[in-house]
Amino acid sequence: MQELSLNVLDIAQNSIKAGASLIGITMERSTADNTLSIVISDDGCGMDEQQIARVTDPFFTTRTTRKVGLGVPLFKMTAEMTGGSFSITSQPGKGTVVSAFYHTDHIDMLPVGDMTATMTSLISVNPSIDFVYQSRLDGREFVMDTRQIKEILEGVPINSPDVLLFIRDYINEHEAQLELNEE
Amino acid sequence: MKSLEELKAIRDKAKNSVHVRQEGNDCIRVVVGMATCGIAAGARPVLNAFTEEVAKRNLNNVAVTQTGCIGICQYEPVVEIFTPDGQKTTYVKMTPEKAARVVADHLVNGNVVSEYTIGANAK
Numbered sequence: 001m002q003e004l005s006l007n008v009l010d011i012a013q014n015s016i017k018a019g020a021s022l023i024g025i026t027m028e029r030s031t032a033d034n035t036l037s038i039v040i041s042d043d044g045c046g047m048d049e050q051q052i053a054r055v056t057d058p059f060f061t062t063r064t065t066r067k068v069g070l071g072v073p074l075f076k077m078t079a080e081m082t083g084g085s086f087s088i089t090s091q092p093g094k095g096t097v098v099s100a101f102y103h104t105d106h107i108d109m110l111p112v113g114d115m116t117a118t119m120t121s122l123i124s125v126n127p128s129i130d131f132v133y134q135s136r137l138d139g140r141e142f143v144m145d146t147r148q149i150k151e152i153l154e155g156v157p158i159n160s161p162d163v164l165l166f167i168r169d170y171i172n173e174h175e176a177q178l179e180l181n182e183e
Numbered sequence: 184m185k186s187l188e189e190l191k192a193i194r195d196k197a198k199n200s201v202h203v204r205q206e207g208n209d210c211i212r213v214v215v216g217m218a219t220c221g222i223a224a225g226a227r228p229v230l231n232a233f234t235e236e237v238a239k240r241n242l243n244n245v246a247v248t249q250t251g252c253i254g255i256c257q258y259e260p261v262v263e264i265f266t267p268d269g270q271k272t273t274y275v276k277m278t279p280e281k282a283a284r285v286v287a288d289h290l291v292n293g294n295v296v297s298e299y300t301i302g303a304n305a306k
Binding site for chain 2: 001006009010013017069070071074117118120121124125126148149152153154156160161162163164165166169170173174177
């Protein structure tokens with residue numbers, strides 16, 4: 001993975017596999033502290049303590065097509081490489097929260113990359129799942145909530161081409177605005 | 184800057200449109216592998232290329248979806264195409280450029296792009 005947004009896309013796949021109906025993705029950056037935190041939360045089937053303990057082990061997977069599961073270990077590595085930290089909390093039947101914390105001034109910090117592409121690909125192939133994307137920069141915030149978008153759409157599919165293009169531009173413009181407001 | 188107000192215009196246009204996306208037996212399904220292996224190999228731009236090409240050409244009978252790892256990680260990004268006649272075509276080592284050609288040749292004109300299939304690439 002060359003950028004963190006791809007790790008986020010990958011981790012969100014676990015939430016989808018867990019049968020989540022609502023997935024939250026939060027990016028919080030502080031320029032002054034040189035920190036980034038990424039939190040991916042879902043209301044899927046969750047994991048028991050035994051599974052949580054094994055989930056960062058690359059040789060643990062629930063898949064049947066091969067014997068390794070690299071998504072979570074790779075994501076954990078991206079955070080720890082920067083001197084940051086990683087955690088998973090989960091409750092069976094309630095959901096899972098995956099958090100990664102980065103020191104962005106560390107030489108091994110990966111670029112965040114294209115979060116818009118990650119969000120639009122998630123929405124385009126999972127129209128029935130709701131996503132809440134929150135991007136915070138130095139206290140300013142942008143939120144995109146597909147529940148709000150679907151309410152406006154009144155039954156028009158959220159993954160119809162014109163709507164997806166709108167969502168792409170909507171996220172891009174608001175992200176750019178967050179950067180501009182920097183004092 | 185874009186506001187959610189603009190979404191209302193898009194909604195109204197879509198509602199008045201005569202083209203209704205067909206879901207069902209006569210629909211072509213494009214399935215992109217989106218497990219760790221697929222994503223690391225470049226599945227995201229391939230998926231977005233399919234979505235954009237399908238939108239550009241107004242193909243109302245095509246549904247782009249995703250799947251997990253199908254076990255041939257060395258060939259990722261992998262895209263499977265299911266046509267209404269029951270045929271499945273597996274394209275391997277895909278790129279956005281290859282995706283555009285698959286949309287034009289296979290989805291629009293019905294000609295499988297043999298050189299991108301797993302059959303032509305398996306060694």
